[in-house]
Amino acid sequence: IHICRLGFICLPLKHIHDGEAYPPIGKETWVVGWGTTQFQGHVSQVLMQVAVPITTNKGCQEKVTEPSKQVCAGYDNGGKDSCQGDSGGPLVIDIGQGVYELIGLVSFGVGCAKSMKPGIYTRVSAYIDWIDTLTKSTKPETSLDEISIPQSLLLSSKLNYQKISYLLMFIEILFLI
Numbered sequence: 001i002h003i004c005r006l007g008f009i010c011l012p013l014k015h016i017h018d019g020e021a022y023p024p025i026g027k028e029t030w031v032v033g034w035g036t037t038q039f040q041g042h043v044s045q046v047l048m049q050v051a052v053p054i055t056t057n058k059g060c061q062e063k064v065t066e067p068s069k070q071v072c073a074g075y076d077n078g079g080k081d082s083c084q085g086d087s088g089g090p091l092v093i094d095i096g097q098g099v100y101e102l103i104g105l106v107s108f109g110v111g112c113a114k115s116m117k118p119g120i121y122t123r124v125s126a127y128i129d130w131i132d133t134l135t136k137s138t139k140p141e142t143s144l145d146e147i148s149i150p151q152s153l154l155l156s157s158k159l160n161y162q163k164i165s166y167l168l169m170f171i172e173i174l175f176l177i
Contacts, residue, residue, distance in 0.1 A: 009092065010101040012125040020067045022125070023103055027054045029073050029093050031106060031119070035085030039112045043085045050080045052119065059116040063108075069126040071104050074118030082119045083112035091121045 012022070023029065032049045036042060052073040060072030073091060074081050082089065091104030104121030111117060124131075 009090070010095065010099060011128060011131065012101055012103060013128075023054050023071070023093055025054055025056055027093060028052075029054060029091050029103065030100075031073070031082045031086065031089065031091050031121075033082060033086030033089035033106065035083045035087075035089070035106075036112070037083065039083065041083070050082070052080055052082075055118050057116055057118060059110070060118050060120070063110065063120055069123050070107065071121050071123045072118040073104070073121060074109075074113070076116060078113045078115040078117065081109060081113035082106045083109075091119075 028051050030049055030051055032047060034044050034047060037044060037048065052075065055072050055074055055076065057072070057076050060074075064070045064072060071091075082091075086106045087108070089106045090102050091106065092100040092102055095101045102124050104124060107120045107122045109117060109119040
């Protein structure tokens with residue numbers, strides 16, 4: 001992921017992806033974040049990504065309280081997962097031709113990458129009506145053409161957590177003012 005490639009991601013279509021059958025079990029997803037790479041470890045200084053499949057194993061069934069609003073992803077034998085510090089980050093699927101859809105947000109898990117303990121994600125399709133209501137009623141006073149991202153961020157060959165956080169805060173402030 002390159003900072004110069006900031007762009008859009010597709011949201012799930014509620015009438016197509018509403019409910020527990022989507023995404024299908026076993027479908028490869030990607031989770032991205034700056035969280036720790038092991039339980040109680042240090043946060044990463046670089047943006048990390050990992051592929052994890054959608055699952056409904058016993059560990060998932062024990063932790064998910066609302067299947068229509070939550071989805072599990074991870075390997076039965078563990079080894080790969082989101083972790084502390086990734087919360088709120090994206091869980092995406094490739095819907096073809098390099099186009100990605102945001103299907104989940106990192107919510108919680110039991111430790112990190114443990115056997116039969118998948119990550120639990122908030123199911124974005126359950127909140128599409130709310131997202132639509134907010135985005136249709138909010139009109140930013142700043143257009144995308146008026147946004148000026150500091151060149152020191154764009155030209156850096158080594159992006160780290162602090163620079164990305166600053167950039168995201170900068171963009172957020174522009175749209176909240």
